[in-house]
Amino acid sequence: MAGTNRILVIVTSVGEYEKAGYRTGLWLGELTHFYDVAEQAGFAMTIASIAGGHVPLDPESLAHDVLADLGTDKRYADREFMDKLTDTVPVADVDVEDFDAIYLTGGHGVMFDFHQSAALESLIARFHETGRIVSAVCHGPCGLLDVTLSGGEPLVRGKDVTGFSWPEEELARRADVVPYSLQDRLKQLGASYSTAEKPFATYVVEDGLLITGQNPGSAKAVAEAVVGRLR
Template sequence: MPATKKILVVVTNVDEYENAGMRTGLWLGELTHFWDVAERGGYSMDLASPSGGKVPIDPESLSHDVLAELGTGKRYADRAFMDLLEDTKKISQVNLEDYDAIYLTGGHGVMYDFPQSQDLEDLMARFYETGRVVSTVCHGATGLLNVTLSDGEPLVKGKRVTGFSWPEEELAQRADAVPYSLQEELKKLGADYSTAAKPFDTYVVEDQRLITGQNPGSARAVAEAVVNRLAAA
């Protein structure tokens, strides 16, 4: 498999919770922190989403304190970068051969459209079974929940993974708004799920070509792990 030096980044199209009035969408830092590291590593990236088109941004990820963290505000002020979120590629239009890796961002919106996208599930399985790197951060791991490999087994079965934990949902005051517990759903599939010692600490789990990060603050570390894995391939 020749290296393309390109990574596919997947984002949500959903902007609200189904059973609460709060708005949601992409957690912007989970995109920008990964992008910064991968770009410095020599990779270019394309954005795709289940439905294509415009990507909503979680308003809480645009607070002053969050934007100031790790340079997110610089990307937010970059017109060319933010315009990329106005017209994303549709998952069904993605050519697998164009990419070395796939990365699924989070934000609570993904809890609704990632597990319901057959196109995304099929693409994730093909990425993994063709020897490419599959990576997620935070709620992005919801995109692993319905991925079945050609042997009929869930991709995550027996794999070491992480993702946004239930204690973190409670601390974020979203336990009553989310449709399910990502932590419990991963465990039900037979994943070897683990977390950092403290909620919201940076935590990344690598199981060969499957790389997962626990929370928004782990996006940069996920990118570093992906770049290192690709360099070692």
């Protein structure tokens, strides 16, 4: 039954770039768009971050026109919802057995802490190897980069995936300050990486229980795919 399913949502703990003074953090809509779909379908969610505690928000995700997209402004105005981001569970304290799916949100902050977290990597490997859903959107697939399965191979090798593209990085004016190209890293690991024809178009790739979305506008579609699988 849908009501028995629980989804673990992972967010960044990093609030600024290493090479520049730009602020970053969770891209709020990538949380809210997913949350809205999953909650309406009757799923319970727990939000965890790499370090636990307070979650920084990418200031650009709080711009008026961005907040207005798909009702993120309603969540931003909801004190009870936003308080969920003040005291999140540390990833290291999470038990895989409590959840049926994991969802990795984006925002540039994840480029600095997702793939450097041994706790997150082992957690994702356990989700995958126990037949649970692993999903991610935008920069969220950074969390898949260092995930090695028990056989020694990278999780993404031979898998159909997507994630924030280099042309989108350039259009976002972050190409000079990001630590690497997510697109290139996924390809180097042997993933079959693809994108929508146009930057920032909604695009989701499903490969069995691995579900990835390309950009912020794909979070709702990722949620719909995850909910569909869980049902």
